[in-house]
Amino acid sequence: MAEKTINPVLKQILELGPTVAFFVLYTRIKDDVFTFGGTEYTGFIVATIAFVPVLLIAMAILWALTGQLSRIQVFTAFMVIFFGALTAWFNDERFFKMKTSIVNGLFAVILGAGLLRGKSLLKWIMGDMLPMQDEGWMILTKRLAIGFAALAIINEVVWRTMSTDAWVKIETFGFPLALFLYLWVQIITLQKYVIEPDKAPEDNA
Template identity: 70%
Template sequence: MAERQINGWTKQVLELGPTIAFFLLYMRIRDESFTIWGVDYSGFIVATLAFVPILLGAMAVLWFLTGKLSRMQIFTAFMVIFFGALTAWFNDERFFKMKTTIVYGCFAALLGIGLARGRSFLEFVMGEMLPMAQEGWMILTRRLTALFAGLAIANEVVWRTMSTDAWVKIETFAFPAVLFVFLWAQIVTLQKYMPSDEEEDSSKAS
């Protein structure tokens, strides 16, 4: 099914909204305790449980509007559901915090496997959205592999040494900001590997 285009702001709200909703809900109930079926849960765990249906609802709307979900979105949703369930089952917030490490670690590992085989799996996923020469894709893949590995290590350090409040804030704002700034910087520095407007026009004409 061909992907349908939607308003950019709508897409951003659907992709980022669930994380912001989790943050706001956590900040509202972080000091409270909830008894569910005779078990006491912290505000963090209740916010985690609420995050799962919010994320799935946003993804369902995104799929309905665009007709497509990326592999990364599907994988992230699976990890959220899986580790959210473990968090609730064991009543242990560490599972949800480790989820971020495993997600970033898996991304780094997958990209690294591609690099070891002389391929850019990143190009396979994003090639249609971002036309770029093979050499540029390999450079970007190496850099992004290092970044994901660094974020995985950073998450381990943060959740093991800092408070839950600090982890939630860093998870919600700092890690996405680092990824956004990194990708923006790569688009600027890798311009020479991207086709110019004249080249794109000539390729379309041919």
Template identity: 65%
Template sequence: MAEKQINPVLKQVLELGPTVAFFALYMWIKDKSYTVGGTEYSGFIVAAVIFVPILLASIALLWVLSGKISRMQVFTALVVIFFGGLTAWFNDASFFKMKTTIVYGFFALLLGIGLMRGESWLQYVLGEMLPMQHAGWMILTRRLTGMFAALAVANEVIWRTQSDALWVTLETFAFPAALFGFLILQITALSPHIIEDEAAGKPDAPGKTAGRDRDGQA
């Protein structure tokens, strides 16, 4: 299916909407419990299970509207399905909380493998969106690898030591904001490595320069 244009605002809503919906649903039913098939489930478990089809519907709609689905979206969907299923099956919220560690840890591992090979796999994914020298991509990849690893560790510490409400709040708002802010700072710091429009700074051809010297005009 050919890639199609999609309204940027709608795209952001579809990408961020499921997480915000999970937060809103959890805050609404966090103090309630539900009995299904003789088993009692907390509000957290119910919100986590409902989050799975919401996320899948969002990804499917993005695919229909844009004609494209990224590998990261596929990976995220598989992780959410797997850990959402474990959460419901074992009636244990720990599995759902672990998925964030797995996602961030996987990204750190993936980028780290590329670095050990002397490559920036981040450049392969984002190179067309952000023209930058290879040295800049290597620096950004190393820093982003560390950031993903730090987020994975932070998630483990938070969900194991803090309340469900705090974890849900940080998962929904703090982690994405920290990652977004980190990327903005890095792109700003790496601006000397960004490749400008070649035509803007391109020197004149020798013939044209000579012509100006002879005629005194362009």
């Protein structure tokens, strides 16, 4: 199904809104304790449980408006549901905090496995969005594998040594910003590998 064009601001709201909603809800109820079925749940766990349907609704709207979802979005949503369920079932916030480490770790392993086979799985995921020579894809894949591994390690250090408040702030703002800047720097430094469609006719002349 071809991707439909939607307002870029609306797209950003649908992609980032659930995470921001989780942060806002957590800050409002973090000191509260809720009782369901005779079991007490902290504000963090209640915010985590609420985050799951909000994310699914936002993804459903995004799919309805654009006609598609990226493989990364689908995988991330699955992991959020899975670890959100574990967090609620065991009433243990550590499961949701570990999610970030496991997701980034899996990304690093998957990309690394492709590199060992001489392939860029990143090209398979993002090739339509960023036309680039194979050599550039291999370099970018290697660097992102390292970046995801670093984020996984950092998350482990943060949630194990810092407060829940600190983790929520870093998870909501720090990690996404760090990944965005890291990816932006890589794309800038790999500009010589980017294929410019407008120049293709001249090259074939």
